Amino acid sequence: MEERRVPAHIGIIMDGNGRWAKQRGLSRSEGHKAGAKVFKQICDYAGEIGIKVITFYAFSTENWKRPPEEVSSLMDLFREYMHEAEDRKAENLQKGMRMHFIGHREGIPEDLLNLFDTSEEESKDADKYDVNIAINYGGRLEIVDAVKQLGEKIKSGELDPADITESDISAHLYTAGQSDPDLIIRPSGEYRLSNFLTWQSAYSELWFSDILWPDFTPADLDKAIDDYNKRNRRFGGV
Numbered sequence: 001m002e003e004r005r006v007p008a009h010i011g012i013i014m015d016g017n018g019r020w021a022k023q024r025g026l027s028r029s030e031g032h033k034a035g036a037k038v039f040k041q042i043c044d045y046a047g048e049i050g051i052k053v054i055t056f057y058a059f060s061t062e063n064w065k066r067p068p069e070e071v072s073s074l075m076d077l078f079r080e081y082m083h084e085a086e087d088r089k090a091e092n093l094q095k096g097m098r099m100h101f102i103g104h105r106e107g108i109p110e111d112l113l114n115l116f117d118t119s120e121e122e123s124k125d126a127d128k129y130d131v132n133i134a135i136n137y138g139g140r141l142e143i144v145d146a147v148k149q150l151g152e153k154i155k156s157g158e159l160d161p162a163d164i165t166e167s168d169i170s171a172h173l174y175t176a177g178q179s180d181p182d183l184i185i186r187p188s189g190e191y192r193l194s195n196f197l198t199w200q201s202a203y204s205e206l207w208f209s210d211i212l213w214p215d216f217t218p219a220d221l222d223k224a225i226d227d228y229n230k231r232n233r234r235f236g237g238v
């Protein structure tokens with residue numbers, strides 16, 4: 001049998017925390033707490049199996065529509081994770097995790113932004129794999145942000161609009177310099193991308209499952225990778 005290819009970049013939409021909690025008579029924030037545990041486990045496992053980039057969708061630009069108590073419990077959970085990660089800094093560096101927080105900064109509490117910046121700075125020389133955490137992320141807003149930067153370059157005379165290429169757009173996204181996701185995983189039984197990696201997912205393989213995120217295990221990630229290995233990626237060719 002051929003050796004299995006591990007996708008270089010995997011994107012994961014961590015969905016289903018609320019339904020998982022409801023099934024157990026727990027609060028939605030208990031569901032998010034359980035989801036955060038799984039996130040840490042899958043993040044470590046991704047490094048162990050040789051994934052080069054993993055992007056976790058944690059909070060979308062649309063998630064601000066949720067009740068304020070839920071939004072603030074999510075921000076608290078991000079804070080808790082960041083402080084915990086700071087305590088485990090040496091261990092995470094040992095694992096080779098280079099952290100990136102991708103998303104629109106406006107709207108995120110200042111203290112959280114500082115924690116994100118510190119974590120990126122402290123892990124910038126780690127070289128085993130890149131871990132992107134998408135918070136206040138929207139694929140369309142990311143493209144708007146890129147267009148604004150390109151507009152500034154046109155205004156200053158640095159760029160001629162006639163010369164704009166796809167690579168120029170890619171280079172101004174939050175994921176600049178990273179490969180596009182080979183595989184995007186969405187648990188929870190929904191069949192949509194919900195504004196995740198809109199530009200980057202043009203040729204991603206998609207994998208859906210009914211599992212709710214807090215129930216997701218490393219074995220499920222392996223199953224998704226096994227299925228990915230059966231796909232024939234043609235990119236428009238034959």
Ligand code: IPE
Pocket residue numbers: 014015016017018019020058059060063074188
């Ligand atoms: C995903 O779980 C977590 C976030 C979007 C922050 P949900 O909270 O969307 O869970 P469901 O979809 O209600 O089950």
Ligand code: IPE
Pocket residue numbers: 013014015016057058059060062063190192194
């Ligand atoms: C997508 O899940 C966003 C995250 C997992 C962070 P949602 O639960 O917000 O998506 P919809 O609303 O079902 O499309």
Ligand code: MG
Pocket residue numbers: 015016017
């Ligand atoms: Mg959901």
